[in-house]
Amino acid sequence: MLLGVNIDHVATLRQARLGVEPDPLMAAPLAIIGGADGITVHLREDRRHINDRDLRLLREIVPIELNLEMAATAEMIAIAKKVRPEMVTLVPEKRQELTTEGGLDVKNKKKQLKTAIKKLKDAGLPVSLFINPDTGDVEISKDIGADMVEIHTGMYADEKNKRKRGKELERVYTASEHGMNIGLFVNAGHGLNYFNVKPVASIAGLRGLYIGHSIVSRAVLVGLERAVMEMKDLISEAETEYP
Ligand code: PXP
Numbered sequence: 591m592l593l594g595v596n597i598d599h600v601a602t603l604r605q606a607r608l609g610v611e612p613d614p615l616m617a618a619p620l621a622i623i624g625g626a627d628g629i630t631v632h633l634r635e636d637r638r639h640i641n642d643r644d645l646r647l648l649r650e651i652v653p654i655e656l657n658l659e660m661a662a663t664a665e666m667i668a669i670a671k672k673v674r675p676e677m678v679t680l681v682p683e684k685r686q687e688l689t690t691e692g693g694l695d696v697k698n699k700k701k702q703l704k705t706a707i708k709k710l711k712d713a714g715l716p717v718s719l720f721i722n723p724d725t726g727d728v729e730i731s732k733d734i735g736a737d738m739v740e741i742h743t744g745m746y747a748d749e750k751n752k753r754k755r756g757k758e759l760e761r762v763y764t765a766s767e768h769g770m771n772i773g774l775f776v777n778a779g780h781g782l783n784y785f786n787v788k789p790v791a792s793i794a795g796l797r798g799l800y801i802g803h804s805i806v807s808r809a810v811l812v813g814l815e816r817a818v819m820e821m822k823d824l825i826s827e828a829e830t831e832y833p
Contacts, residue, residue, distance in 0.1 A: 667710060731769075
């Protein structure tokens with residue numbers, strides 16, 4: 591199972607002082623040395639963390655999967671076509687949110703998303719949709735032409751009540767299996783950390799996990815290379831522990 595490391599939070603720390611450090615350009619090679627299979631960045635409309643310079647230079651130095659998270663807007667589609675990441679993940683974007691809060695509203699934004707997906711795919715860019723763990727949303731994603739989906743694990747990760755957390759995990763399982771059954775590549779992410787990753791990493795057939803905040807947080811204490819390595823180890827363990 592692939593591990594895509596989201597390095598937005600390195601840029602968030604830089605932006606806390608509007609300075610030059612820490613530089614996400616230095617973080618990417620360290621994550622790769624630690625075993626990351628991909629580097630993810632979210633270029634937000636307000637450029638609150640990753641900016642255009644980061645994306646441009648990351649494209650030059652990242653030799654593995656560069657996953658560009660972005661809103662399905664004309665501006666972002668033009669940037670994606672120019673930068674040419676290995677894949678684009680379309681996400682909903684609200685200005686005031688702390689982080690991406692929910693999956694795409696694929697039911698109500700079908701037309702807009704279908705058009706964006708077509709433009710990106712016509713340019714040769716594979717497209718993933720960040721969606722809630724809902725089989726209906728998985729179906730719609732397939733119908734409107736997505737190559738992949740990323741199942742939102744945030745509700746599972748944030749749920750404190752054990753019984754309810756189990757139910758949220760079931761939703762992640764069911765949506766993931768459905769996606770694989772109808773021929774989509776299925777990824778998962780959001781809110782995953784060193785303590786909750788294993789049940790998700792045990793889902794057979796999942797293509798990859800996309801993880802940011804917990805890895806960058808641990809990196810502050812132990813270094814990025816080690817933080818990535820430790821996450822990779824947990825994922826590998828889960829793949830064998832939960833056959
Ligand atoms: N996947 C998507 C689509 C996201 O928007 C984010 C957050 O930027 C992540 C995964 C990573 O989430 P976290 O930082 O909670 O690991």
